[in-house]
Amino acid sequence: MAAILRQPASGIRVFTIIWLGQLVSKLGSGLTSFALGVWIYEQTDSATLFAFSMLAYSLPFVLALPFAGVLTDRWDRRKVMMLSDSGAGLASLFIVLILAAGELQIWQVFLAIFFNSAFSAFQWPALSAATSLLVPKEQLGRASGMTQGTEAVSQLAAPAIAGAVYVVAGLPAILAIDVTTYIFAMLTLVAVRFPQPEPVSAVEGKQPGDNPGFWREITFGWHYIRQRKGLFGLLVIFASMNFLLSLVWPLLTPMLLDLSAPDVTGLVHSAGGMGMLAGTLLMAAWGGPKRRIAGIIAAEALTALAALLLGLRPAILTVAAGLFGIMFTQPVSNGCSQAIWQTKVAPGVQGRVFSIRSTIAFSIIPLAYALSGPLAERVFMPWLESGAPLANAYMAIAGTGPGRNIGVMWLLAGGLYFLLAMGILLYKPTRNVERVLPDAVS
Numbered sequence: 001m002a003a004i005l006r007q008p009a010s011g012i013r014v015f016t017i018i019w020l021g022q023l024v025s026k027l028g029s030g031l032t033s034f035a036l037g038v039w040i041y042e043q044t045d046s047a048t049l050f051a052f053s054m055l056a057y058s059l060p061f062v063l064a065l066p067f068a069g070v071l072t073d074r075w076d077r078r079k080v081m082m083l084s085d086s087g088a089g090l091a092s093l094f095i096v097l098i099l100a101a102g103e104l105q106i107w108q109v110f111l112a113i114f115f116n117s118a119f120s121a122f123q124w125p126a127l128s129a130a131t132s133l134l135v136p137k138e139q140l141g142r143a144s145g146m147t148q149g150t151e152a153v154s155q156l157a158a159p160a161i162a163g164a165v166y167v168v169a170g171l172p173a174i175l176a177i178d179v180t181t182y183i184f185a186m187l188t189l190v191a192v193r194f195p196q197p198e199p200v201s202a203v204e205g206k207q208p209g210d211n212p213g214f215w216r217e218i219t220f221g222w223h224y225i226r227q228r229k230g231l232f233g234l235l236v237i238f239a240s241m242n243f244l245l246s247l248v249w250p251l252l253t254p255m256l257l258d259l260s261a262p263d264v265t266g267l268v269h270s271a272g273g274m275g276m277l278a279g280t281l282l283m284a285a286w287g288g289p290k291r292r293i294a295g296i297i298a299a300e301a302l303t304a305l306a307a308l309l310l311g312l313r314p315a316i317l318t319v320a321a322g323l324f325g326i327m328f329t330q331p332v333s334n335g336c337s338q339a340i341w342q343t344k345v346a347p348g349v350q351g352r353v354f355s356i357r358s359t360i361a362f363s364i365i366p367l368a369y370a371l372s373g374p375l376a377e378r379v380f381m382p383w384l385e386s387g388a389p390l391a392n393a394y395m396a397i398a399g400t401g402p403g404r405n406i407g408v409m410w411l412l413a414g415g416l417y418f419l420l421a422m423g424i425l426l427y428k429p430t431r432n433v434e435r436v437l438p439d440a441v442s
Contacts, residue, residue, distance in 0.1 A: 035162045072352075
């Protein structure tokens with residue numbers, strides 16, 4: 001471990017190579033994700049089925065994460081990432097072959113999304129755990145900003161590119177690009193080697209040769225987090241915020257498609273990508289405030305205000321501005337949070353701890369995706385059409401027309417999101433987690 005930290009330049013160079021491969025891969029995945037979403041909505045004209053496609057991705061991701069964490073700590077983390085990229089690439093190749101053989105069916109798309117998600121679950125804990133060994137502690141905020149930058153570039157470029165390519169060349173061309181980007185990511189992983197953490201027995205004080213068993217290793221991350229109240233409180237708040245955003249996020253594309261064409265919808269999503277890119281560049285250059293919990297509170301409060309703006313009017317520019325704001329603040333919040341976790345959790349157990357952390361944070365997202373479409377179509381749409389005084393007052397302020405049922409959901413989510421951000425100030429163990437919990441990374 002000490003030898004690794006004495007050579008930070010080499011570690012950062014390896015991290016940069018890995019980051020480049022994942023940047024290209026993420027861009028290809030973003031093209032496919034946007035194109036498949038448009039294809040599903042065009043085929044079905046159903047916001048519920050569109051939301052279910054996101055459910056088909058989130059559910060296997062959550063279920064696979066605990067196993068991914070254990071294997072990340074047991075195996076070479078580079079090989080875990082290679083397994084993730086190869087499996088996800090094969091899922092995209094499956095759709096290409098089905099398209100070449102005949103007519104593509106909805107259930108086949110859902111099946112490919114399911115397997116892509118299951119393999120992708122191995123990527124995040126392996127990369128996160130490797131980063132804390134490759135990058136010096138004081139640079140973790142910047143590294144987190146770079147990692148989130150891959151998502152930002154995907155959000156910025158993928159919708160606009162996918163919208164244009166979809167209109168000109170159709171779904172097969174986009175899928176072919178996606179498979180090629182996975183191959184590039186695999187080649188970057190082949191070109192590097194990862195440092196390995198200290199043995200788990202040394203970290204946990206067990207005798208060499210002890211084997212706690214696979215199930216105990218899965219549950220280890222849960223017990224580790226529960227014993228640290230500040231981290232557990234931060235996790236619960238983030239999970240609640242994820243639930244609120246996930247209730248409305250699947251409805252954003254259907255709302256935009258009701259207001260505009262696929263290429264305009266892609267441009268609005270790219271506005272969100274511009275916000276995320278700006279936020280990640282800020283984090284990569286700045287690294288976040290010295291007191292990272294304060295950065296989380298401020299960024300999440302601004303996220304809530306941006307969500308309120310997004311739902312306020314049925315206008316493309318208003319939606320784009322709100323989306324830009326949400327995506328700008330999230331890299332700051334997530335970068336600060338990631339740096340706290342990477343600093344406070346021992347490197348030898350980060351695979352298991354981070355996977356359980358993600359499992360808990362994302363576990364209620366499938367429920368949110370399952371509820372979002374029915375709530376929009378069967379609850380808020382009839383409510384707006386009921387002529388109730390409160391519904392009429394909302395439409396007088398926020399306007400009428402397509403997507404207003406989704407708009408009111410964004411307003412409600414934004415208000416509750418702001419209350420959760422303020423909740424960090426009220427829970428003392430989380431508010432003081434950086435001061436009270438000792439660092440586990442030198």
